[in-house]
Amino acid sequence: MKRQKRDRLERAQSKGYKAGLNGRSMEACPYQQMDARSYWMGGWRDAREDKHSGLYK
Known part of the structure; x- marks a missing residue:
């Protein structure tokens, strides 16, 4: 059960x-x-930080 939830x-x-x-x-x-x-927003924030740091164009 926990594995399915984590996925x-x-x-x-x-x-x-x-x-x-x-x-x-x-x-x-x-x-x-x-x-x-909260997981979606965490991923969203990580992407925005990566984009602003120049990791992606």
Whole structure:
């Protein structure tokens, strides 16, 4: 059970990272559950930091 939950949260973070790289806003988060939403936003923030630091163009 925990493995399945972790995979869902990792997928949320990955989708948030991709959204951040593509320039989508934080309000575009598709998740309503707090745990998945926080993982998505964490991925989004990581992508924005990477993009601003020059890792991606």
